[in-house]
Amino acid sequence: MADGRKDRAWWQRVDILIGIGVIAVVLMLIIPIPAMLLDFLIAVSFALGLITLITIMYMHKVLELSVFPSLLLISTVYRLAVNISSTRLILLKGPAFKGRLIMAFGQFVVGGNYIVGIIIFLILIAVQFIVITKGATRVSEVAARFTLDAMPGKQMAIDADVSAGLVTEEEAIKKRLDIQREADFYGAMDGASKFVQGDVKVGLLITIINIVGGLIIGMATRGESLSSAVATYTMLTIGDGLVSQIPSLMMSTATGIIVTRAAAMDDLGTELTSQLLSQPRTLWIGAGFLLFLAILPGFPKLPLLSLGLMLGVFGFYLRRGLKRKEELGVETKKEKEESAKGPESVLGLLQIDPIALEIGYNLIPLVDTEQGGDLLERVTMIRRQSAIELGLIFPPIRIRDNMRLEPNTYSLKIKGVEVGAGTIRMGKYLAMNPGQISEKLEGEETVEPAFGLPAIWIEEPVREKAERLGYTVVDAPSVIATHLTEIIKSHASEVLGRQDVQALLNSLRTDYSAVVTEVEKAGATIGDIQKVLKGLLKEGVSIRDLITIMETIADYFPTIKDHDELVEIVRQALSRQICQQHTDIEKRIRVITVSKDIDEEIKNSIVVTERGKRFAMEPGKQKKLLASIVDEVKKVKERGLKPVFLTSPEIRAVFSTIVSTIVPNAAVVSSMEIAPNIKIEAVGNIVLYEEARQ
Template sequence: MKFRDIGVLAVVILIVAMLVIPLPTWLLSFLIIINITLSLLVLLTAMNMKEALDFAIFPSIILLLTLFRLALSISTTRAILAEGDAGDVVETFGEFVTGGNILVGLVIFMLLVIVNFIVITKGSERVAEVAARFTLDAMPGKQMSIDADLNAGMISEKEARERRDKVSRESDFYGAMDGATKFVKGDAIASIIMVFINLLFGMIIGMAQLGYTLNDAASHFSKLTVGDGLVAQIPALLISTATGLVVTRAASEGNLGHDITSQLFAQAKLLYVAAGTILLLGLFTPLPDWITLPIAAVLALGAYLADRKKTETPEEALEIEEEVATDTMKSQENVVNLLNVDPIEFEFGYGLIPLVDAAQGGDLLDRVVMIRRQLALELGIVIPVVRIRDNIQLQPNEYRIKIKGNEMAKGELLLDHYLAMSPGDDNSIEGIDTIEPSFGLPAKWITEKTKEEAEMLGYTVVDPPSVVSTHLTEMIRANAHELLGRQETKQLIDHLRESYPILVEELTPTPLSIGEIQKVLAKLLRENVSIRNLPIIFETLADYSKLTSDTDILTEYVRQALARQITAQYGLGGPTLKVITVPAKLEKLIADSIQQTEHGNYLAMNPQDSQNVLESIAKEVERVSYMEQSPIILCSPAIRLYLRQLTERYFPQIPILSYNELDANIEIQSVGVVNVE
């Protein structure tokens, strides 16, 4: 144990000993001064804290100080009744503070008790009770808010854990304060009882045992009783005041002194009104001018200084900001921060500032929040925060999208135009020819006047914010596998562990590491397969990871386990799925071209055969597209992975499915065949 721990234990033991062991008067005087000092220190600490949790130990301190004060009262009572002497401090308070008038001392003592018991303690008790009740009632809402921010990616798992811990500690603190105020209330009641005991029994003992006359006994023991009551009530009043300050602090930005000066004396006009009112009271009433005029002058001076400070604040703030920026650029930490790469960046030219400026009606920030929520539901991962910034190096109407620091796409917007996409070959609408950035379709920028005509002709007309939102959504969806790293995978595993702890323990860290699980999830996302249903994915990995550790093969097993999800994704709820099939001849050619190595299997097809397969796929895809259908290639499970490897570079958006990935209830209709001579 450390020295400070031993010291605290010794103090507690001393307090308990004071209840039963008589102490010399000099030690009582010393402990009384210590009691006043500690109470004053507690009050100053309560005044300088910014929030309640800054003084989280306060309920326990109330208990210890109350016990210490009661132990002192019992010790002084024992000394008064046994010896007729309680030390110099008690006697000094009995004579000097009361001015030698016992009645005045009794009145002062009773006033202190009334103020402490009825005003401060009673109010603190009520505030503590209400605060505890409101804090407990608000706890579920705060927890839900933290979970929502975490799911939206606005905070990290560590920040969420810290916020949850703070909410829990606030609830515990205000609950403890509700109980601690009962100690303060009980202490005030005990002080009243002890005064009557000291006075009554002191006079009886003084006359019966010490030989005092009635007047001498009344005078002597009244003085000691008042002194003892005052040295007990002053620390009690300080602690009660500190209790009231702690439980009444809410929505504070600084300590008590800062809040009072910044809020009560912040408005110069009100200070001028107060100064004028006091001045008029001094001039037109019998109130003495030597009191009212200086007070009015001080208020007027304070109003002038507050008004002057407010006028100079913008310039001073600008200077301070420039100094801080200069110091930050010189610091070593700033250079280290430059190494950080944002997962997703959206940069735009100065001409597109209205897109993000809420004052000009821009709602891109709100759209980004909705995009992250939408993709979280679709893909099953938490999309990182999108860093949005302007870039003077871009053209005024240009924007670009970066993933992991690399430019993935760019586009151009005309904010005072609409983007119109033709349903066919109709080009009768006048406008500026362009290309729709998300899907590469021919389009035109049209004006507000032409918008209604274009809609009547069947054009798809969208505003610039929708254009850029769609482009950003598609780029994030297409590159979601790059956004899922080991750290993000660990967060998904921790989230799954809360509901399926046995499943997670069976799979990780053995037989699969976080890196191997991340590879499987990234391969699914790469082919636009949602990983939201993590329990099924982990169940499948737990079953087959004992047979193989090849992440490609494990991914195929997971895809088959997600057959209903994949069928619903591409079947769009219909009873029939139209696909382009792969003949047995081509499947045999691919199967014979698979090379098996100790590092995994890969496709090693003849270049000419590969070219023929790709040309045939391109021809069928084009033919199916003319039929206004989405091309889907269907093959056997044995070659699906390798056919995907062959077509991924040239046809990344065309899904390659196997028969085992489709629900048995769906009807398959072939609308094309990949023929290879």
């Protein structure tokens, strides 16, 4: 944009022209100007006021003219500069003054009678100052205060729309920006309306000074008689006052209109006709009243009769048009009812939400911002945090009430199928024992829904005691938020669709087009990439490092078409990231190793089919294997550690499938996924036969 400006000549750049205009206004205050130029400047003042007024009448929203407060200040200073220039010429030239516009307003507009001119001028001042300006100032003050007070509610409503999927993140950003701009606009208008008020006062003061100064100069320096000086300077001053106050009146009217149209949905003319003339009966009543006045003695018959008949006829045609609309609406409603019976009407019902949270009616306050509920805001933060951790842009989470649920119950669904549920006690707190606390709490025993831990619902007075004893205490919204977070993490692979993969590739293509192009040339389809990404997400591996993932696919896809093998190769490329998930502060991973006998048994039990690798171990050996896994996991958890299994690369995927059936949150890594700087400490060993442990 800057380059485009440089290419244009200075007279084609609006920013430079405005700067020159401001300098010219300042010079007008200092340097005398000829009468012809003064006429042009007065005409500009009229045009500016008229264009501004008409623009405001046709705009739909106040932000369409957000520059209005600045325009109001500039136009006020401009009119004052013109007024000062005209005053200088009137006092210097006297009867020889040649300003045509001022003379026209002083002679023709007021009929050559300066008494009439003074009265018209005073009426203009009174209307502008007492009625329009004072009202606009008060409306500006109230609008600024209420707009500022309404900002938090509007912001929360936008967050709720984002969480419900009604608007996108980009639309939400624009809405928030509009809210901020609207608050800034009304705040600026609160002060800018004072400019108009001051302009009226200064206009009246300048007029008085002109008349008094003109009489003194005319009689003292030019030797004019009192009657001649009064006629000359009063006529010119009234003309000067009118050419100044009429544009000022237009700007004042524009100010009043713009601050009183906060809730406008259309331009002023459209809204006036649609709202004021929407009821035929009001037109008929008005017509009847005018016709009644026409028959009274002394009242003019022609204007009252003609206007009354016009209103009556207009009301008749308006009523007929409304009747047609009602009939058309009934027909449309019948058509919709008939079409609703057809099979095509159920197509909209086939759409399912990728992620949905359904709540019982007792839990509605948790999502109602007016009742202090912040669950919607938490859901928005969960989506953002999950996107950062997993690298997946999650679709909006639909939140709705479900009357078929128990009042205190919520249900979490993935693609319409329930994957988690829980019961909430409103007004209570969930206390969880970390394991080492022996003292019991008074409350309702339950199970924490996210991790299945034993917990207790406690009252507010017991909360402080529970925290002092060492219990983990959370409120009701946190219970749902934690459960939702875990559901998102554990089911991220199910949510990832081909369209999501395409969106990720489009985003990557912006800065790394060569990588995406190479993957496409390698023959990898959206479906191939999706299967690899789903394989990573299924075991909790973030796909945020999409560049490394795509480069690995580009390297190996020409020779390896098996998606499971590709997942293993990509995992090895992400070794540092995977290790970081399981290391402690000493860069150490504590693992449960797998003995050589199990390694050999699993290798021998892998059967390759058209659908990939399958595990087919003898039932007896498989039972012993599962028992050994459960036993070692129990020992590790008793030490407060997270179970992490270390296997050979050949069996990692199959062993992960085995473990996931009995220990869902366990991690399985291969020896090829251990980064060079990571230390390994064995805290357990899985064996089939005890002699293998020796």
